[in-house]
Amino acid sequence: MPTVLISDKLSPTAVDIFKERGVDVIYEPDLGKDKDALLKAVAEVDGLAIRSATKVTEKVLEAAKNLKVIGRAGIGVDNVDVPAASRAGVIVMNTPFGNSITTAEHAIAMMFAVSRQIAAADASTQAGKWEKNRFMGRELTGKTLGIIGCGNIGSIVASRGIGLRMRVIAFDPFLTAERATEIGVEKVELDALFRRADVITLHTPLTERTRNIVSEDAIDTMKDGAILINCARGGLVDEAALRAALDSGKLGGAGVDVFSEEPAKDNVLFGAPNLVCTPHLGAATTEAQENVALQVAEQMSDYLMRGAVSNALNMPSITAEEAPILTPFVTLAERLGSFAGQLTETGIKGVRIEYEGDVAELNLKALTAAAVTGLMRPLLQDVNMVSAPTIARDRGIHVEEVRREQQGAYENYIRLTVKTERQERSVAGTVFSDGKPRIIQVKGINLDADFAPNMIYVTNQDKPGFIGNIGTALGEAGVNIANFTLGRAERGGEAICLIEVDGLPDPSVLAKVEALPLVNQAKALSFG
Structure with missing residues (x-):
């Protein structure tokens, strides 16, 4: 029988639901305020149900050897180290619409x-x-x-x-x-x-x-x-x-x-x-507390007892049978969306996602949700693969899916095009046999690059002197170049440069790069 620790004040409804679903419950509503006691209590539990008082840090995750899922009764997860949870293989769920x-x-x-x-x-x-x-x-x-x-x-x-x-x-x-x-x-x-x-x-x-x-x-x-x-x-x-x-x-x-x-x-x-x-009372009504308590208990129970995943911020809602095939493409779709989202600064009117080759025969619901999640997350950090399609629909953003048979050199191909009030921008990628996603095209310009943790995206004119100038500028700023990828539309025309660097560059460094001759734009990109 799995065990869930409730470390913040949560409606008794949650305790009842856990027990009805066959989950053992430890209810310690003030435990989240005591960091040392929390570290001891999480050591053996399978799930942790929280509100805002409990801070789930990397240290807490290291102590929680058996932890499989964190359920946040509410929308905000800024009290949870989601990247650390992902690295630890812990699913983080929230209840985005309950309050x-x-x-x-x-x-x-x-x-x-x-x-x-x-x-x-x-x-x-x-x-x-x-x-x-x-x-x-x-x-x-x-x-x-x-x-x-x-x-x-x-x-x-x-x-x-x-x-x-x-x-x-x-x-x-x-x-x-x-x-x-x-x-x-x-x-x-x-x-x-x-x-x-x-x-x-x-x-x-x-x-x-x-x-x-x-x-x-x-x-x-x-x-x-x-x-x-x-x-x-x-x-x-x-x-x-x-x-x-x-x-x-x-x-x-x-x-x-x-x-x-x-x-x-x-x-x-x-x-x-x-x-x-008022002391953070926005969600403090009897009705809201009941709603989020019921939702988080149902979600966590379904995962612990049946393996079902819903409202997860760091895992797609896919079945166990689909996972081995679909997961690499979910990662690709999310990163393509993140690439476009980090470069988009004006209102989004629509998104077109093209699936070509074998990937077009898969269940596209998770892939499209991942792409839209990646697109929106730079501005809406609490968005997840369940809420992203709803949020897009609520904002009037049209999401279009296109399926087609293989036409080019790649067996599998996903291209995401964002339509804003000013322009269209597209980025495409594929998954190679090693399961790693790759960038293969930006704005119609062919190239080949990894989704590195820290990158600099540069648009420039394809003329002599550009590479030397940008290398010197980054070197003088103490920025180490790990990888350097170039692509161009035509000789002497528009070009794109993707630079993998060892750390996220300061805005002042980007400003110096953007001021260089032949450079049109310089942006920092991050892929966790």
């Missing part, structure tokens, strides 16, 4: 609390004061609501805002114009949202691209008196800049449910005027 309505409602509640100064008015009234003239609020009706991140939760907030007769604008790189029209929002660029919105609410994951997306400069461009709501992730907002804006009156108020460091017992924001804070 969407609850989180959206909390954001709306925060808007009302801040605009009507409810927290301060309550404290004043219960203190025996009657300061009716002090708490002059503002209506939300007719105001402009700006939503950063219009996915599952953001679109629910949008519908509630429209119900309040607000004008709703949204910034989301994956939101198409058609989907925006469908849900009744106006799609805008980020700087326009900052300038126009009376209320700004965040519903995007924390990635390197979104960290401090609300910066000091962004706040300077906002309307005087604007309200900021963050019920998404700590780290999206520069907290010191927000405090200064509240103190100066630049912003009219803020509602903050998440902090850069949690639990937040001493934060620069505390004590600011017209600030409403």
Whole structure:
């Protein structure tokens, strides 16, 4: 009988489901707060069910010799070292849709609390004061609501805002114009949202691209008196800049449910005027807790008892019979998507995935899901192979599959083409007999390269001097070149260079490369 350790507070429903499915349960809801005790407790268990308090580090994974699956009751897995779990052969599951309505409602509640100064008015009234003239609020009706991140939760907030007769604008790189029209929002660029919105609410994951997306400069461009709501992730907002804006009156108020460091017992924001804070309550309703508890217990039980995989961030949903044949192509599809996603900076309208040769006869569901996951993960780190197709559909991104018989030199061939608002970009690859995926074409230019952990992608003009200049520039910056691949459309024309390096280069190094003669573009790529 497999054993699951529940190390955070989880609904009793989860315990009941585990037992009903034949899984033994150790319920220690405060264990996640004690790092040393956790290291001892995970040594023999097969599964670990958590919320946000338990930090699953590489050290915890090393101690968990028998661990097979981690189940996160909720969407965010920033408290789990997913790469380390993957290396250890541990599946990481989440429950991406169980608390969407609850989180959206909390954001709306925060808007009302801040605009009507409810927290301060309550404290004043219960203190025996009657300061009716002090708490002059503002209506939300007719105001402009700006939503950063219009996915599952953001679109629910949008519908509630429209119900309040607000004008709703949204910034989301994956939101198409058609989907925006469908849900009744106006799609805008980020700087326009900052300038126009009376209320700004965040519903995007924390990635390197979104960290401090609300910066000091962004706040300077906002309307005087604007309200900021963050019920998404700590780290999206520069907290010191927000405090200064509240103190100066630049912003009219803020509602903050998440902090850069949690639990937040001493934060620069505390004590600011017209600030409403809650202790990460976005998903804290009875209904949401029941939903995610039920989902995580069912998912983990199905895997431990039957081998079924669902909502996994680091493993495709495929059967045991398909796995030996399909897995190398799942890896290829995911990396082709990641290649394109790391280079895409504008809104995605559609994706075409072409399968040629023997691979076209396989079950393409997992392959297409892997490709879309890789494409979206640079901006949406919590996306997985189950949620990716739904997220693409919700954002109006058309995903097209094309099957064809072998036509070229390769027995198996996958080409992924991304259609954005500005251009189309394609990348193709294959799997050789050794099972390793390879890049064989970029933007129609033939080449042959590995998906290395760290790479520099360069577009350039095929003229003498380029190789010497880029080699010198990287050498002077202390960047060691492990491999160097070139491809060109024609002599003297457009060319592409893929450089494998020993570590991810600093932005300053990329800027120097991009400034070289004959270089058009330089981007860092990473494949874990």
